[in-house]
Amino acid sequence: MTGKLLIENVWLADGTGAPLRKCACLTDDSGRIASIEKGGSACAAETVVAGNGKILAPGFIDAHGHSDISALASPECFSKISQGVTAEICGNCGLSAFPVTPENRSHLEELYANYGKTIAWSSCAGYREAVRNAGALLDLYPLCGHNTLRAAVRGYGEGEASAEEISKMCGLLDEILEQGAPGLSFGLLYTPGVFATPGEIGALMTRVAGAGKICTAHLRSEGDRLLESVSEMIELALEAGLKRFHISHMKTAGKANFHKLAPLLGLIDEARNRGLEISCDRYPYTESMTQLSVILPGAWGKMDDGTLKRTLADPENLLRLAEELRRSRTPEEWERCRIVSCTHPKYRAFQGKKITAAGPDPALTAAEILAFDPVNAQAAFSGMSEENMRRIIQLPYCVGGSDGNALPPDRRFGASHPRAFGALAKFVRLLLDMGSSPENAVRKVTGLTAELFSLPDAGLAAPGRRADMVLFDPDTIDGNADFSAPETPASGIAYVFKNGEIVYSSRS
Ligand SMILES: [Zn+2]
Known part of the structure; x- marks a missing residue:
């Protein structure tokens, strides 16, 4: 068998959590994985990459990103690709780049002005086409943001939405879910999501439930009223018949709330027992x-x-x-x-x-x-607890999310939190250091995320799947950025492949 690219002498973590196996991976002309062969390989290929016993994994999926526009403005998506991330769930915290109407257009344009991109779309489908046309290296899976949706119908002003306005939101949401959005994100701390009544939230959740998709939430409170905020969403989700609910960047904010992790996990377990599959993401830092x-x-x-x-x-x-x-x-x-x-x-x-x-x-x-x-x-x-962060990261239903943007290595679009350049690599590092197996750590940034958000073509490395992969060294993978040098790339990432092409390599 001959192929395009042969990555030999690697340990494969295929994204399912199955034990590592020694193999060689061959890709074909269409950018997919042609074969994964045990042990060495007698295959020939145009390009051979020596794996040197490193781990080959599916490209990491950032479960919580905000690259909606930055990936268009900076399609090489350096901050993500350089840490092994090849796909991202965007449209988080209630903020998506669609739907766009005269009610929210000027606000969105102002919000994204920094990136110098014109909003030339109105729908989810139009936005996805713009992403494709921009040639972004990162695959974006955009959630519908509730704040954008609400503003599309009634602007950013205060106040309760009328029955008619809620029904308009539902109509738009139905279209968006049909156009491929994996679900709906809430950002209940922010304007105008903060004005949403339980009735509005419940009505929208019912539509997501009907489409068999997921709701995520930046909760109303992540600290003083954390437990009340989670309970509110759980009750509404159960009432709406929702099957999957995801807590964004789960934390216990503020020292006075550090003790709330145990009751929070209790609420989650109870809801899971009642049929609501709750998951969460977390960035491995204690500064929001x-x-x-x-x-x-x-x-x-x-x-x-x-x-x-x-x-x-x-x-x-x-x-x-x-x-x-x-x-x-x-x-x-x-x-x-x-x-x-x-x-x-x-x-x-x-x-x-x-x-x-x-x-x-x-x-x-x-x-x-x-x-x-x-x-x-x-x-x-x-004002976050390091110990709680570590416990959250280890939860079997917690996946890696950066809460960051795809950014270039210069500061063209402003300085960033170190998580933009390091979150996923650091997430894997912490898991390994806390005794997780490499296959489990990999699953929490690949296969599990793809399952939760029903991503069709990401998160697994197997013959026939797209050859989006990362080759990393489990001893040195880490996010090294900090606030004094937030653009420092991750270490331990030897190669990143996208559709079978090498899109990043380092000498580490
Ligand atoms: Zn958020």
């Missing part, structure tokens, strides 16, 4: 990252980015916000806040540093950053 605007108190927090920027253009309003921030946040809370990315010329140099380092008055610093460019002001917040 989100828009700096999440710190806004009271009425400020209900403004969308455009309104906020317009309001803060008045210097009096800016000072008023600074005063309210001073009153609403403790010095300890400011200490835990880090500027990850901002475009304000005065504060650019403090990207990656604590906000308290940027000036004597963090409240004023925050207000100025938000007034300048709220869309691109990203902040990290420490």
